[in-house]
Amino acid sequence: MKLFKFTLLAIGLGGSLVHSQGYSSECTDMSLIDSWLIGTCPTDDGTGEITSSVYLPNKIENSEGTLKWKIDGSYWSSCDDCELVDSGSTLQCYCDGTYASEDGTTTLNLETYIANYDGHLLSNLTGAITSIPTNSSYAVPTNFDVELELSSENNTCSVLGAYLTLNDPTDCYYLNLGVEYTWACGTSVDNEGWEIVGFAAEDCSGDAVATYTPSNVNTCLTFSTGVQAFSITPLWNAD
Template sequence: MVRSSIALALTGAAAAVAAGFTSECTDVSVTSNWLIGTCPDDAGDDITSSVFLPYKLANSNGNLEWTEDGKYYQSCSDCTLSGSTFSCTCQNSSGRGQDASIDLEEHIANYSGHLLSNQTGAITTIPSNSSTPVPTDFSATLALSTLDSTCDSKAATVSLNSPTDCSYINLGVSVSYLSGETASNQGYEVKLYSDLECTSEVVGIFTESNDGTCVGFETEAVAWSITPLWNADW
């Protein structure tokens, strides 16, 4: 499920007012597949926020198009942003790379300081402003151990730069983890669960505050959720 990670502060049936981010926002860039910008809210105060583009765009036979959970980066490279035009080299059905571009302002705009996508429908709520800053480095990882609670032996390493409500490593057999440790975590919340649906009680949790610290799980963990705590539409 693709959604904003921030709790909603306002509700209402009317669509929120959108403004083009190229005309209103500063320091706009794409970093590690995140569109980032600093935009004014309705009071004129600046808010820095982000949109995770892999959950908005796909490569369709060498062309970029709007698709939920499209993961364009799996077959596109050398991506750049000029104004609101996002350009990449994307593989077509024959495996050859071709130039592809898309106007991000077709579905992404500034809504009272927040960059948000209306790809799945009109924006009728505005997120509250998170106190967690947008990371300067998105290369955070989670190393998991199957042997003991000391994290001495790493059996798997998970990139945190793919927010998810629930995920696990499918090896064809059930794998349980006893401990874990994050590295370079600048704002993700990672929760560990004892079932593959992530509906059990949380058996372990990681945030920036315990980055680099080995955490032994209360019960063997098999799956996890990854949530950005900063202003993020994903």
């Protein structure tokens, strides 16, 4: 899966929470969509259930043809035909090897570091879970792609210069074109649950210049200062 697709037309430039690992025995509707592990899990009091998701490329790598746990591992860039097996507890992919190892099918037990915490699928790869997020009012998207239509000229989006297709949560995304440029206005399309914040600095420092959410989809935003980079954050139940 390619996380960022860019089309350029013309630019004028406290305490830990303990939970047994074993979500597959209690969660339902397990699926893998665009590298998101999705499932509906019961809350601890048994009175409800929550649908949530975990973004696996942030937690798994392809190490010489073998899936392994690693922060920001980005296994998707060298693996294909990924699917869930064993009732959703195991990730199976066909991954590229190296000169020392052949390409082949590899599996990883997801329940080693992912569990149901009061209805939320969460990873404890970086340490014990100490708090449970609030249940979001946004549903897990059926389509994770969101498109930004941008212009480098202040023209109320009447003439567009570029299209960015995004589906990867990231603290800061800057498209390095090799030349200096800024975006002057833009609109979002097919946004089912992302918050996309534009910044004047390419490292996303400073104040936010513009914010896209599902509430202003298909609305042209004119930026008070030129935008260079974006943070991309899921608003639904996501880890």
